[in-house]
Amino acid sequence: MVQFNLNGKAVTLDVEPEMPLLWAIREEIGLRGTKFGCGIGMCGACTVHLNGNPVRSCSLPVSAAEAQEIQTIESLGTRESPHPIQSAWIEQQVPQCGYCQSGMQMAAAAFIAANPNPSDDDIDNAISNICRCGTYDRIRAAIRQAAQEIG
């Protein structure tokens, strides 16, 4: 049994401790906003927060979440009350296919929480998620905008 807090609610799962958190969240719990991209922690489509820090859930065993706080894109914000990252993402019209953007926004949200006044170099060095549609320029602009808003 693994127990952790997911988006503020306690969950208990009867799964192998080595099952990646991604698959526990997506298919055992059914929250599918977090995406599968590569399975080896390279692309970041599966990024979630572990105690506020961005982690690649495809490569994190669910046992590492034991008694921890996990946040997924589903808790980042809502249409009524969007996270500054989400507002900026809409303002800058960032997504194209959108598939990587849950992970991208989770990475960006954790990043600006720790770096309220980032340079482009800071952004480039901190966020290594892959977007195949190539929305990178707009991602930078949106992160700068959101950082300004919270800063």
Next chain:
Amino acid sequence: MGVTRRAFLITGATLGGGLALAVGGVGAHIGLHNRLKHQRSGESESSAAGSLINLWVRIAPDNTVTVLVPHSDMGQGSQTGLAQIVADELDARWDQVRIALAPPETAFANGKPMQGFVSDAVAIPDWADGFAEKAFFRLADLMNMQMTGGSTAVRFTGWDHMRQAAAVARDMLLRASAAEFNVSESELSVADGVVSHAASGRTLRFGELVGAASELGPRDVAVKSPSEHRLIGSSLPREDIPRKVFAEEHYAIDADVPDMHYAAVRHAGVFGATVSRINNENEIRARRGVTDIVFVQNGVAVVADNPWRAEQAAKALDISTAHHANQAMSSASLEQAQRDALADTAEEASATGDVVTAFADASHTVTAEYLAPYLAHATMEPMNATVWRDGGKLHVVCGVQNPLMARAHVANIAGLDFEDVVLDARPMGGGFGRRVAFSMNDAVPLNWLTDAVQIALTQDRPIKMVWSREEDTRNSVYRPMVLAQFEAGLDNTGAPVAWRSTSFLAEADVRAVQPAYRIANQSIRFAGEHQGVPTGFWRSVEHSQHGFFKESFIDEVAVAAGADPLAYRLSLLDEHSSEAVVLRKAADMASWRYGADSDGRAMGCAVVHSFGSTVAQIAEVSLQNGLPRVHRVWCAVDSGVVINPQAARAQVEGAVHYALSAVLYGKCDIQDGGVVQSNFHDYRMITLRDAPTVEVELLTSDNSIGGFGEIGVPPLAPAVCNAFAVLGERTRRLPLIA
């Protein structure tokens, strides 16, 4: 023959008492190239009442205008663009417009419209250059067309057909209103979804008019002039973006069907080969959650109650691959076969002037050989599908660029009637040509759908099959590897007088291969046939290789002539040509300079016309610790017309980044009949750290409307390589970082 703009219309009161318009006629038949939308009605197509629906503009009594878009979303934003076109031409309010994806239905795939299409489309409309031309003929006999690709959505479906359908609808609403008010049409105006009679102050909303309007016969009416456009040309926010930001978009991989199990696949590892034996079947079956093992066409699938359990079991399979002739295939052998073909079997596809004499008379000759490698698409969402039986129906959830053809493919694999396949086409987590349902050879791009159907047919419960990234990379339909050899003859002033190119694979459209420049004597030659590696369409198709070749070579020719490559290009172009216009614009944007600056930065340029648009790019690069870095890319685009500037710019920005991954890192090596690379660690993609700043300027012109989805790709490789050439590193084999 151009697209015939005149349309006859079939109308009727349909669907919730609203007004539905379908455009027929020759022009609309060509619309089948994109995808015909048919509503099932049981009536013959001639009895109207919505039995033939090509492009839908549906107005409901509640005043909503629904645009049924026949193109699936893969991030290109064309759904918003299409709705803009309709709303503008209809004079609707933007907020009363809804967008709905047309379902993959066909009532008469072999019916009259298609016959008309086939016979009328012998000549190709001028927008259908490059990829579209050949696809046209290939598709004409396949019937089940419903296509997102070839950068056709906005410029063809929208500009040629939806716009006309909307203009006709507006006219019908206007006439219905004139009858209601008992005034002449000329006394009425239409704006924001309301018809007004200024003299009396009376108004009627569209929703109040649809009943009467649907009783009227349609007339052939003119569309607006550009000066009358209100929404066309404005950067409206894309309607899909909030869904994507709030994780409300449901991709195929997010399918959730009660009681489903999951399948993972291990393929044979050799193109075309089958798995002959599983050496540890009992061990695999004993693993937690595993419920079955199933052979598929080129591999083995493990079914389990959780996707990770399925994938771990599939990875643990110990399989033997049956012998296959392709096992001998390697990148080296394939390249040698191409070089031999170029030497031995080249045939001229187009010729201008007298190349032989021109070369003999030339004072200087330049030669070069280029290679573009195989590339996988690497969509962020790996190939997947969810399939289940329900009664006599087979249900499929998938992301495909041609839902109708995918539905036919599934029916074929399952041995079912087309009508018994229910296909739910979801937004795609990237397409880039990977999810197109056909190829120019015997490769089957829907191979993953074949797997999913074959697995599901053996199971009593729904199956969600997801290919791992490794299987996705190794079982794609690749951008073809192409070897190309170039020769140019210069006169004593350095001007080119002869140009000869010989390239592998005659599938390329010759217009994608011809240089844009004034060169009196030219010979374009092709050699060779499709090789054993499955190949398909990759964003911008043959322009991605041939843009690299020809725009690298003209640069080498310019350098040989001792000229500034940009000025040299301009000297060989009509000053009013699109190529010259966008090159000059890009040069302005970048403050073009030829030669490295004091920071060790250099610029390179390229210009390529594809999919109806002309794009010039200038890349600024440097070498940092010996590694190439692209700092900035300036793009000037002439697409004739622009519907949504910000969405159009996004496509070009994205294309630059997509192309840059390929230029810096992209190659799929072949060894022992399969692809060596497997995941993002060895098939690398750029991230923010590599991503240049991209500036895009959109120019409008009198040229016919061009596409946007692909056009930003072709100039990037040559612009970047031409820039590195300034720093002393001429690259003729991609990628830059091998």
